[in-house]
Amino acid sequence: MNLLTFLGATKAYETTYVMPGGQTFTAPFCGVALARFFPGSTMHVFVTKDAREQHLVQFQALVEDYVEDLQVVDICDGQNEDELWKIFQAVVDNVAQREQVVFDITHGFRSLPFLSFLAAAYLRVVKEISLEAVLYGAFEARDRNTEPNRAPIIDMTPFVSLLDWMIAADRFTRFGDAHDLAKHLRKVKPDYRAQQADKDVWHQAIRLSQAASAMDAVSLALRLIRPEEAMHASEQLQQRLADGMAAISKHARPFHPLAQQVSDVYAPLSMSREAQRAHPESALARERRMVGWYVERRQYVQAMAVAREWIISWAMLHLGFSDLLEKELRKDVEKALTSANKQRESQHGAFANRVFDCGKGLHDIPQIVQALDLYQRLGNARNDLLHAGKRPAPRKANQMEKTIANLCEELQSLPLPTADQAGSQPPPVA
DSSP, X not given: OEEEEEEOSSOOOOEEEEOTTSOEEEESSHHHHHHHHSTTOEEEEEEOHHHXXXXXXXXXXXXXXXXXXXXXXXXXXXXXXXXXXXXXXXXHHTSOTTOEEEEEOSSOOTTHHHHHHHHHHHHHHHSOOEXXXXXXXXXXXXXXXXXXXXXXXXXOHHHHHXXXXXXXXXXXXXXXXXXXXXXXXXXXXXXXXXXXXXXXXXXXXXXXXHHHHHHHHHHHHHHTTOHHHHHHHHHHHHHHHHHHHHHHHHHOTTTHHHHHHHHHHHGGGOOOHHXXXXXXXXXXXXXXXXXXXXXXXXXXXXXXXXXXXXXXXXXXXHTTOOOTTOHHHHHXXXXXXXXXXXXXXXXXXXXXXXXXXXXXXXXXXXXXXXXXXXXXXXXXXXXXXXXXXXXXXXXXXXXXXXXXHHHHHHHTTSOOOOHHHHTOOOOOXX
């Protein structure tokens, strides 16, 4: 265990420091009490020139019998940005990879507590430390009715997790990926003992798990380009978040302001599997929204994959085929579109009217020429992406980005089939 503590240059008072678990020790410095609470640890004490002169000898005498190794680290006063960076680096340099660490921010001068708080969060990521605690001896909140005064040691560790929530929220905002939010939601779930002791807590834990699982399901389906699954998972997420709001407000306060935003982001995509089968034209509309959703979040490979398949589904519905997942039929329509484009290249834009068993042909589809042209360009863009540019004269990345944005904008202009054309079932009678 590595205990990191700071010595200030202010006057020290004998104080009884009280840990959250009830342990107490009386000392002039909180770091001395922590040496008793975590015996046998390595301790790094950070001191300015004034703190060294005023308190270091006394501090060393009080802790030397309780720590395995005491390291004194001289730091500057932190009077400007450059000095603050030097202090930050001193903290980082005195923590080993994957080490167990306790931060004591009680006696830091000026901005040092804030700086060490950020260092703790930084080291969790960069050096993969196990942050056992960030502790603050609240001398200002001491009980003056006792002698010596009693000061609570506040465990600030949960507040470090705010930075984790911020990173997860940023990932969600930029990419629409709620996986990290789901991971943090699971971390705050009440433990097994608490669940067994209180049935209401047990129900709250279930609600949190269900909300986290729903977020994971949506994120994974979108990442792996599963439109039907993503729509169904989005529909379920709306209910899971609504059911879990009470548990979220109690156990996951950093997530509470984000919960409605998560619901709103996925809501335009949501549609149950049953509704997708009954109303394929509505499902098609949502899938087209999904293409735009991907582009807004710069997920271009996913956008191109869905857009190219969307054209096939769009043609199928205009032809009167409602089962968009029927393999042979889908393959037949895909071949017809590909064949028509080949004919257009060799016959100056003309192509035969391939008629299907339903009695309708390609010429019956509205804006079919625009759709065929778009289908070909979408296929080329998708192939360019999926083949990682391993083809003659591949587009440059910035050119691809503009091309994809233009293609997806054109996709919005194709007319959606009506419910009658798509063979939708009437809505169920209430």
